[in-house]
Amino acid sequence: MIRLQNVYKEYTGKPALIDVNLHIGLGEFAFLTGPSGAGKSTLMRLLYREETPNKGIVTIGGVNITRLSPRQVPLLRRRLGIVFQDFKLLPKQSVFDNVAYVLRALGVDEKDVKRRVSSALAIVGLEEEQLELPENLSGGEQQRVGIARAIVNGPPVLLADEPTGNLDPQTSMEIVQLLERISQRGTTVLISTHDVPIVNAMRKRVISLKQGQVVSDVDSGVYEIETTR
Amino acid sequence: MRSLRILAAMFKETISGLKRGGWSNWLVISILTIALFIFGGLLQTTMVIKSMVTSWGSQLEISAYLKDGHDPQKVARIISQLPNVQIVEIVPKEVAWAEMQHNYKVAALNNPLPNTLHIKLTNLAAVETTAEKLKTISTIEHIRYPLKVARNLNRFRQFIEIAGIVVTAALSAATLIVIGNTVHLVIQSKQREIEILSLTGVSPWYIKGPFILQGALYGTVSATLAAIFIWTLHLYIDPYVHDQLLSFLPLSNHSMDVGLLPTFIIVLILGIAVGSGGSAWTSGRYIKI
Numbered sequence: 001m002i003r004l005q006n007v008y009k010e011y012t013g014k015p016a017l018i019d020v021n022l023h024i025g026l027g028e029f030a031f032l033t034g035p036s037g038a039g040k041s042t043l044m045r046l047l048y049r050e051e052t053p054n055k056g057i058v059t060i061g062g063v064n065i066t067r068l069s070p071r072q073v074p075l076l077r078r079r080l081g082i083v084f085q086d087f088k089l090l091p092k093q094s095v096f097d098n099v100a101y102v103l104r105a106l107g108v109d110e111k112d113v114k115r116r117v118s119s120a121l122a123i124v125g126l127e128e129e130q131l132e133l134p135e136n137l138s139g140g141e142q143q144r145v146g147i148a149r150a151i152v153n154g155p156p157v158l159l160a161d162e163p164t165g166n167l168d169p170q171t172s173m174e175i176v177q178l179l180e181r182i183s184q185r186g187t188t189v190l191i192s193t194h195d196v197p198i199v200n201a202m203r204k205r206v207i208s209l210k211q212g213q214v215v216s217d218v219d220s221g222v223y224e225i226e227t228t229r
Numbered sequence: 230m231r232s233l234r235i236l237a238a239m240f241k242e243t244i245s246g247l248k249r250g251g252w253s254n255w256l257v258i259s260i261l262t263i264a265l266f267i268f269g270g271l272l273q274t275t276m277v278i279k280s281m282v283t284s285w286g287s288q289l290e291i292s293a294y295l296k297d298g299h300d301p302q303k304v305a306r307i308i309s310q311l312p313n314v315q316i317v318e319i320v321p322k323e324v325a326w327a328e329m330q331h332n333y334k335v336a337a338l339n340n341p342l343p344n345t346l347h348i349k350l351t352n353l354a355a356v357e358t359t360a361e362k363l364k365t366i367s368t369i370e371h372i373r374y375p376l377k378v379a380r381n382l383n384r385f386r387q388f389i390e391i392a393g394i395v396v397t398a399a400l401s402a403a404t405l406i407v408i409g410n411t412v413h414l415v416i417q418s419k420q421r422e423i424e425i426l427s428l429t430g431v432s433p434w435y436i437k438g439p440f441i442l443q444g445a446l447y448g449t450v451s452a453t454l455a456a457i458f459i460w461t462l463h464l465y466i467d468p469y470v471h472d473q474l475l476s477f478l479p480l481s482n483h484s485m486d487v488g489l490l491p492t493f494i495i496v497l498i499l500g501i502a503v504g505s506g507g508s509a510w511t512s513g514r515y516i517k518i
């Protein structure tokens with residue numbers, strides 16, 4: 001579903017990703033770990049086409065997204081669910097409207113909007129809060145809104161860049177378990193994190209980056225904390 | 230249906246953008262209104278003059294005002310001998326004065342008007358040559374003919390046209406800058422929202438659409454205001470022009486409303502073009518996906 005081939009990315013001469021090769025299959029659930037500055041966010045940004053690589057190819061669902069024209073980028077992003085560390089909710093819009101926004105911008109009729117938003121909110125367990133403003137919700141709840149928004153379009157791929165970075169351990173665990181449940185419905189999920197206990201508890205695939213390179217990639221693995229050497 | 234829903238959703242965003250615009254909305258509308266008012270006023274004036282020029286320029290008439298103490302009958306007889314002259318109509322000064330007093334209720338002074346001859350010619354080409362000949366007749370004080378007035382008016386119109394283009398261009402540029410600034414401010418205040426929308430796959434044209442609509446709305450409101458002002462101005466100016474100016478010309482009264490509707494339509498189109506163009510340009514510059 002997600003494939004990187006010989007990807008190299010630098011920021012003004014400073015390499016952030018070096019010769020990265022990676023494949024994540026349909027419906028897979030994987031963690032992307034590594035110390036600060038390892039290139040996790042850079043890799044994510046390549047996937048949702050916030051950045052393009054200097055070298056190499058990035059494909060999602062067989063489509064080479066490094067070649068997309070600016071007009072095609074929104075089409076790609078609609079096929080991805082993206083979850084952010086800082087939630088990125090529209091502050092003046094209710095939970096419902098936040099989740100509904102993209103659908104409405106696409107001209108989906110209000111009946112369908114209601115049906116799809118309600119079902120997304122049900123999945124994340126926020127049916128009761130749909131009329132609240134984000135500021136009245138806890139961090140964990142806000143992140144659930146972010147996840148509901150990410151899945152409302154039924155995307156085949158869900159990307160989450162440090163989705164638990166602003167949450168306490170208990171809530172973080174719940175969020176990751178929620179993402180895992182979503183992946184069981186057939187969605188490919190990639191989560192970047194440096195939350196050791198969570199990674200270790202989940203026993204899922206772990207891809208570790210260090211200084212821009214993939215240093216390990218293990219199925220049902222644990223977070224490698226500077227163990228090598 | 231679908232595009233209608235998209236438009237409705239965009240319009241909601243436009244309203245929220247207008248709310249954030251605050252007082253600067255009114256600044257934009259004032260400046261755009263002034264620009265459109267001047268543009269529309271000048272445009273319509275040139276249309277009036279053009280139609281005057283066409284209708285007067287084709288009139289086969291010369292008016293000759295006689296010196297005091299000469300018999301109009303005698304002069305008329307001389308003139309009727311000239312080639313291309315069809316009829317000479319005599320308007321004795323007493324008749325003209327009585328008519329004027331009746332029409333305009335002027336004070337009962339001594340009759341200041343001269344005896345007048347209206348000379349009708351057989352063809353347009355003869356107007357100028359006949360006028361030249363009439364000028365050499367010593368009993369004639371001066372002559373007036375629509376073709377000449379039309380010529381002068383035409384020169385005046387050309388001047389207005391150039392002035393209009395310059396003034397409109399300058400004001401449009403000023404308006405574009407003000408609209409650009411206003412829309413830029415709204416874009417800045419919505420920066421985070423725009424980023425979120427872009428990341429969640431909302432297309433750039435949907436993000437920019439509300440700003441362009443906002444500009445189009447400025448244009449529509451300003452054009453409407455400008456049209457109202459032009460209309461009001463007509464209500465005040467037209468009677469004055471008729472009484473004070475046109476009545477002294479040897480010409481049939483000419484309507485001042487010529488081209489009012491086309492003017493309003495052009496003003497509306499220009500307003501919407503400047504408004505939406507300004508915001509399209511600004512949002513294109515500051516909204517990147």
Ligand SMILES: Nc1ncnc2c1ncn2[C@@H]1O[C@H](COP(=O)(O)OP(=O)(O)OP(=O)(O)O)[C@@H](O)[C@H]1O
Nearest residue numbers: 011012015016034035036037038039040041042043
């Ligand atoms: N926009 C940018 N401009 C310049 N350099 C950047 C930019 N974004 C990232 N970098 C650099 O690229 C490298 C990788 O950064 P990246 O944000 O991908 O790391 P990360 O693994 O997400 O780190 P963290 O865990 O702190 O989020 C770092 O050295 C960083 O300084």
Ligand SMILES: [Mg+2]
Nearest residue numbers: 040041042162
């Ligand atoms: Mg990061």
